[in-house]
Amino acid sequence: MLGIFRQRNPAKSANDGPPPSLSPLLSPSPAQSSTTDASPDNLSKSPRPLTVSTSTSASDSASTDSTMAMSAVDVFFLTFNCAKNFVDVPVFATHLLSALRQRSAPGGLPDLVAFSLQEIAPIAYSFIGPYFLNPYLARYEDALNLAADAFNNPTGHDDRSPLPLPGKLRTSPPAYTLVRSKNVGMTAILLFARDPLAVVDVQEAEVGFGAAEMGNKGAAGLRVLYEARDGAGSAELTFVATHLAAMEWNLARRNANWAAIMRGLTFENPEKILKPKVVAATSAEDDGEGGTGLEEVVRLLHDRHIEESRQMQERLHDISVFKPSSHLFVAGDLNYRISATSPTPNANFPSLDPESENYYPHFFPLDQLTREREAGRTLNGLSEARVDFPPTYKYDITPPSSSESNNPLEVSWKFAPHRYPSWTDRVLYLDIPPWTKALRPEARGIEVQAYNAMPVVASSDHRAVFLRVDVPVMDKEDLLLPRQDSHAEYPAEWDLDPRAKMPVAIDPEAWERRAAARQKEVMAGWSMLLGSTQEGALIVGTLALVAVSAWYLYQQWY
Template sequence: MKFSIAKKSKLVARKWLNLKSKADEFYADDIFEGPLLRKTEYGTPVRLEPYASQGTGLKNISIFVATWNVGGITPYNGLNLDDWLHSSCPADIYVLGFQEIVPLNAGNILGVEDNGPAAKWLALIRQTLNSSKRSYSSDESNYSLVASKQMVGMFLCVWVRSDLRQHVRDLRVSCVGRGLMGYFGNKGSISISMSFQGTSFCFVCSHLASGEKGCDMIRRNYDVMEILKRTHFPQMDKILREKTSESILEHDRVIWLGDLNYRLALQHADTKKLVEKNDWEALLHKDQLLIEKKTGNIFEGWNEGNIYFPPTYKYCKNSDQYAGENSVSRTKGRTPAWCDRILWYGKGLRQLCYVRGESKFSDHRPVYSIFMADIKMLDKIN
């Protein structure tokens, strides 16, 4: 028994040290070499021009933001993402967050990180975004991956139109584990910080504590507070420019996406009746996130668009039927809920839509939103 405990303790320690040592690392198409970006397998060399700290005006860019809990299922070759990523006019930036890209078992939580599913998702996204349907020009690649980061089952990637890549800088990542022992990455957040011209952005992808009990809601609230407290971005070496943002709320524009796991404060039978009537308004009065936000317990000052779509969780696999709706289903029953959400903080963001996709790939439906963001334009230094 003593040997077993000691062995497990060493495994936990190795995993913890590995998480800490790689917390600031991320993958992108481009590799920084001073003012240049060196060409990699997919990347295009880009010269980062020096800019003055004062701007000359504002412009707008469009941002497509999506979150999807894929239930630990690895995507198969040929999985069609068109209905999800081609649901609108091409955006300038795509921010795509995933939860459970690997099963949340002990091997994946405590063992070596499995990057295989993330690579498959990246390949599918690249193929979909850069298909001929979306072509802006004759360039070989229309979108560049500027940052991607995995922490156990969470995965966040940011794509930018290749002709706009030169305006993106100060890329940094920060991870907060809120799972096992309050620090492991089966729950928590990945945040990506970047600047587009003179405007700073922070994109937070999270997977909060699960469960339908009242104490589980309190754990989710605490997760949010800890993520805001513990997310810290390293300072960049900068010349003739201002200090970079170190915390989430120091950024000009912040978007938080993910499986927040907030449930409905309602019995299953009552929820089922309202779902059958498509009475989303009545159900939303019992939504834990809206209640907690309104009372000021969490996300004070944050915004969320109106919800006009059905609850996104939990579905039977390859079905439009919620889990546990009939006695034939072997899927464990869960009270339907809007677990998957997108919120934003700060001025200069205008939400154009807030909808869900209808892919039956997992027990969650993907949710996406499109924003227009105000950008401070900077003068080039001659």
């Protein structure tokens, strides 16, 4: 399929089931353990609908008690696989401007903007670090502020052409300030704020799960406390950028990558929490020697052990991605596909034509992420807004024909024939806990304002995807699971929420192994740079010239 992206029929949805006449399309993944047969042959018999977001809509929120209205943080989270290329700032800014204008409820620019970027630069640059990586990252800051300036100062710009770059002398401060950037290998996260003073207590986390736990695949996280301007409170937010294992057949590996995030992406070294526990246990044993009755000593030690274990588990929970008092967002190239095998030569591909029997929404019931998430094997507890956009991968950029314009915003493309088009790029969130909804019926959940994909750009085989939400500002205590006592029985499903019980145990050695992997990255990065790039050849040549010159001078002097 060749052509310029066209806006699909809004009456259709990517979650709609297939028509009765749909022919077999793909092979189902053998890794699926769901009882529903989701093979293409059975799609027309028993379509599997997407479980849509449970976020409160604007109409729902209007029915709540207006006197209990709370302020909210306007958050925009975008994911983009950069394909190791520099981004075209005017083009990306123009598409970003269109994205910033998409909001269900009226509003201005978001308070916080986060970018999850994968394959941000060539692997050698990414492994070495900031000196080579910063020029790639800086372009996204430039694009964001260019789009924000156009949003704030409409000048009749023609949306059919890229935004012009600003002059060298800026007349006003940029709309957004970079709060923090963090990368693990080729995956980076950038966090921007309109009011940087409102963002306090910034924490970082990283984990690699590529070769030898290096960062060719991995996740980077930022956790911040955002203080409401009106003094109504604060909201703690956790942003995770990640790039999971590729290839159709690698479903189990992708799930394992997510498990590695849950175990190892911690915002404090777990050993600092666990080591005092060992010391305290030893001290308690010493205190019991030669004391009162043996039974009393055993009872006291048992009670102390239970309380210390509970406190330790709470602290470990707090440094994980599932900190109970924090709102969690995960974005990235999650790489979940619609098939476990590569396409055959005559395979049916999704179409953007609403009249086609292969219209792309009919393929969404094969989405691995939705099926695995609902089965509890990945992205535990997280929600996703309704997916109404076409597959975001894999695109082949084709040269424009003589009859087509050279406008960089209008990119000619086709789906790559060797990969099934899939929704690999996603943004998910953890809504407010079920106990908060039960105990505070008037509380607003996370309200989705937009969830969409940006147009195809010439520099990547992926499309960027963005989520815009209003995050409620509420007291920390309202998000915590109430202490259970002997007179209260809580619903069993509350224990399924990862803020009540961690799905996996925290890896106490995660930081130590990550430090070792980082050393490998630096060595590998410099080796690749010196052996396979122009910069490396220049460095080697310069060192050789210096060595020869030194030898010559030595011979002349001695």
